[in-house]
Amino acid sequence: MKGVVLAAGEGRRLRPLTELLPKPLCPIANRPLFDLALERIQSVTDQVAANVHAHRELMEDHLSALDVHVSIEAEGPLGTAGALGKLREWIAGDAVVVTNCDALTATELGALVDGWDGERVRLLVAFDEVEPDFHGLWKYAGACLMPWSAVRDLPAEYGDLYALRWAPAEAEGTLELVPTHAAFVDCGTPARYLGANLVASGGESVIGEGAVVEGIVEESVVWPGAHVARDERLRHAIRLFDGRTVQALPTTR
Numbered sequence: 001m002k003g004v005v006l007a008a009g010e011g012r013r014l015r016p017l018t019e020l021l022p023k024p025l026c027p028i029a030n031r032p033l034f035d036l037a038l039e040r041i042q043s044v045t046d047q048v049a050a051n052v053h054a055h056r057e058l059m060e061d062h063l064s065a066l067d068v069h070v071s072i073e074a075e076g077p078l079g080t081a082g083a084l085g086k087l088r089e090w091i092a093g094d095a096v097v098v099t100n101c102d103a104l105t106a107t108e109l110g111a112l113v114d115g116w117d118g119e120r121v122r123l124l125v126a127f128d129e130v131e132p133d134f135h136g137l138w139k140y141a142g143a144c145l146m147p148w149s150a151v152r153d154l155p156a157e158y159g160d161l162y163a164l165r166w167a168p169a170e171a172e173g174t175l176e177l178v179p180t181h182a183a184f185v186d187c188g189t190p191a192r193y194l195g196a197n198l199v200a201s202g203g204e205s206v207i208g209e210g211a212v213v214e215g216i217v218e219e220s221v222v223w224p225g226a227h228v229a230r231d232e233r234l235r236h237a238i239r240l241f242d243g244r245t246v247q248a249l250p251t252t253r
Helices: 033-042 056-063 079-086 161-172 190-201
Strands: 002-006 048-052 069-072 096-100 122-127 138-146 176-179 216-218 233-235 237-239 245-247
Touching (some): 002 033, 002 079, 033 048, 056 069, 138 161
Parallel strands (some): 002 096, 048 069, 216 233
Antiparallel strands (some): 096 138, 237 245
């Protein structure tokens, strides 16, 4: 089995954070989202690849210290399906477990792999009646398990796994959903990113390494190297290292 961390997206919904850092390097409780995703993948396989596009130099520099195969999508992000298509020779006949770098969920993926028949597509899902993806009850929780047969014909061009593989499997009755009871947050917006930090910290503000906090900080995130002046009071905010403040009512939806 091989593992893939999807990390090439531009993170447009997460702006202005992603004007400074690629989404995979935005910190959750002072750890990059990518490192959390890598930890999840490495709970089931030590052969891991990551795709890279946005902020390519920063991503390549970060990945150079990790045991990760790097797939560069130079012309633009290839989407969830195209990323696997470009990695087809590296996957080379194996099953593949895939996780989104911006999904904060269970720290290990053993439940996704245990008891798998090696043939059906499996998705990790969380209960969600508000924004469900499947059967009006379940939301994709950022990790899937796919046999080689579902990967080998994917082209190395922009494509979406839901449209190309998951929806057809669901229609055929061969899509397998594996519920997780762990907290799940899609960190794709500032509000969700802030909510994810508060989930990870137990509700406490998160202060990055080297940050200087002289004022009051409540239920907020202060990035590494940022400064909160003595006369400032941050609540439900993200202070970036360039001095900007992003107000966001924290949510996990």
